[in-house]
Amino acid sequence: MNDSLPVIRINQSGYAASLPVQVAVLSSEHVVVSDPHGNTVKTVETGNLPVDEASEDKVKVLNLGILPKGEYYIWSGGESRRIIVRDDPWQKVTNALIKGLYFQRCGCGLEEKHAGIYKHPACHTAPAHIWENKDNAKTVTGGWHDAGDYGKYTGPGAVTVAHMLYAYLLCGKGCSDELNIPESGNGVPDILNEARFELEWLLKMQREDGAFYHKLTKDHFAPFIMPQDDLDPEYLIPVSHCATAAACACLALSSRVYGDIDKEFSGRMLSASLKAYEWLEKNPDFIPFVNPEGVRTGMYGDKSVTDELFWASCELYASTGDGRFKESAEKYYSDDMNLSSYGWADVSGLGAVCCLFEIGEKGGDLLYRKLKDRFIETCKKISEISGKSGYGTALPANAYIWGSILLIMSNAMSLIMYELLTGDTSLRPAALLQWNYALGLNALDLSFITGFGERRVMNIHHRPSGSDGIKDPVPGLISGGPNKYMNFPQTKEKLADIPAAKSFLDELPSADTNEIAIYWNSPAIFVGAFFSSLCK
Numbered sequence: 001m002n003d004s005l006p007v008i009r010i011n012q013s014g015y016a017a018s019l020p021v022q023v024a025v026l027s028s029e030h031v032v033v034s035d036p037h038g039n040t041v042k043t044v045e046t047g048n049l050p051v052d053e054a055s056e057d058k059v060k061v062l063n064l065g066i067l068p069k070g071e072y073y074i075w076s077g078g079e080s081r082r083i084i085v086r087d088d089p090w091q092k093v094t095n096a097l098i099k100g101l102y103f104q105r106c107g108c109g110l111e112e113k114h115a116g117i118y119k120h121p122a123c124h125t126a127p128a129h130i131w132e133n134k135d136n137a138k139t140v141t142g143g144w145h146d147a148g149d150y151g152k153y154t155g156p157g158a159v160t161v162a163h164m165l166y167a168y169l170l171c172g173k174g175c176s177d178e179l180n181i182p183e184s185g186n187g188v189p190d191i192l193n194e195a196r197f198e199l200e201w202l203l204k205m206q207r208e209d210g211a212f213y214h215k216l217t218k219d220h221f222a223p224f225i226m227p228q229d230d231l232d233p234e235y236l237i238p239v240s241h242c243a244t245a246a247a248c249a250c251l252a253l254s255s256r257v258y259g260d261i262d263k264e265f266s267g268r269m270l271s272a273s274l275k276a277y278e279w280l281e282k283n284p285d286f287i288p289f290v291n292p293e294g295v296r297t298g299m300y301g302d303k304s305v306t307d308e309l310f311w312a313s314c315e316l317y318a319s320t321g322d323g324r325f326k327e328s329a330e331k332y333y334s335d336d337m338n339l340s341s342y343g344w345a346d347v348s349g350l351g352a353v354c355c356l357f358e359i360g361e362k363g364g365d366l367l368y369r370k371l372k373d374r375f376i377e378t379c380k381k382i383s384e385i386s387g388k389s390g391y392g393t394a395l396p397a398n399a400y401i402w403g404s405i406l407l408i409m410s411n412a413m414s415l416i417m418y419e420l421l422t423g424d425t426s427l428r429p430a431a432l433l434q435w436n437y438a439l440g441l442n443a444l445d446l447s448f449i450t451g452f453g454e455r456r457v458m459n460i461h462h463r464p465s466g467s468d469g470i471k472d473p474v475p476g477l478i479s480g481g482p483n484k485y486m487n488f489p490q491t492k493e494k495l496a497d498i499p500a501a502k503s504f505l506d507e508l509p510s511a512d513t514n515e516i517a518i519y520w521n522s523p524a525i526f527v528g529a530f531f532s533s534l535c536k
């Protein structure tokens, strides 16, 4: 399996001069690090190679220690791999991941001066029809295309913005201001400029009574055409509890972050959040969202709204200080919540982040002390999972699902937050291995971020990349990665009996392994921003 791949796996975008160089080796011969003139810099013994459960490779992670900036060759088993060590290697990647969202902008043209060869005219500018009453239309332009399709979904958009805002709050030094987006240079950090583009749209997704429409899509997925050519009508698909609670949480958080930047905008967001909360109180019976008959776009169904209500209550308490929100956060909290879950389906971790970093001691015994202990316990378990993996990947072999990159990046976020919370840097190497995973240190020897790495994904399931006639995909987008529970028959056929961590096709039709999504970019932004912040 993959015998032709190199025996040394590296972060293909380079390494930092201030952090240890981690590589994975599939050869039991010792590793030699040499300079470009062939002089040996150091030798590291490899020892026995255990079998990695997720990939079935015999492989081991080696820590080559700190290397001063420069060019090196890593030798083992008669092969070598070139690496570059720089002072600040990952700001470019992090910037590209943020700008990846700019490339998803809808309702406006992408101009050449910002988008280069990926420019295109405005898309999806017509008013949207209300699904239940199709004669009624509303202008809801803006927002980001969600993923490989052109839909715009409230819950996924809300968590994406939240990841970005927490990246700004907790790792701000790693969020550079050189994105070259239309708002660049306006005095506001570009990560907040980009997030605002989604927030302005999110505000339009609220119905008069406070509820939020679940999504704004057509009734079917577009074929692989450019967004400006996708002219079939769009619909505001009925409101849902989960969309309303996720938007409520995100807007409460955003109202704090933009408070000093734009008071009017911040106030609008807090009012919208409170109105959403009011609707949720008046409509306490949870109804899971299902696609109305005739709608075949992404469902983003959810079995529970308790985690969204927990997150919303936490953010509203942090924003208003009103004790009733603390009470409801305590009511919705439970000990079996996964505090490392930051994705669109389970947002418990976002509530936890709010408690740990924004509410702090004011959370008291339950929302601070107990939650903090549980969070720390969760992080230690994640680090153990990474320790057991031959590639250091913080994901058990049975957890490679559609969008496994979300789980890996989420676990990296938790490991990073452990450090930010405790000051203990002992889990940092495990966190760094996840960043290295995204950029090539993995069983596929593949960088999952478009535009970065000598061997990188090229055929992502992404309509603009698949229809613009340009060889290279839109840069700065992260692929969902291996999925052992392949959903498409053609993927299943090609990947039968392939180990979990290799269940991946760099092929355009394989949405189940190679789609991109805004809410996979955003946890990677958090991780990239943290490691970039360490390089300043």
Ligand SMILES: [Zn+2]
Pocket: 105, 106, 107, 123, 124, 145, 150, 227
């Ligand atoms: Zn569009």
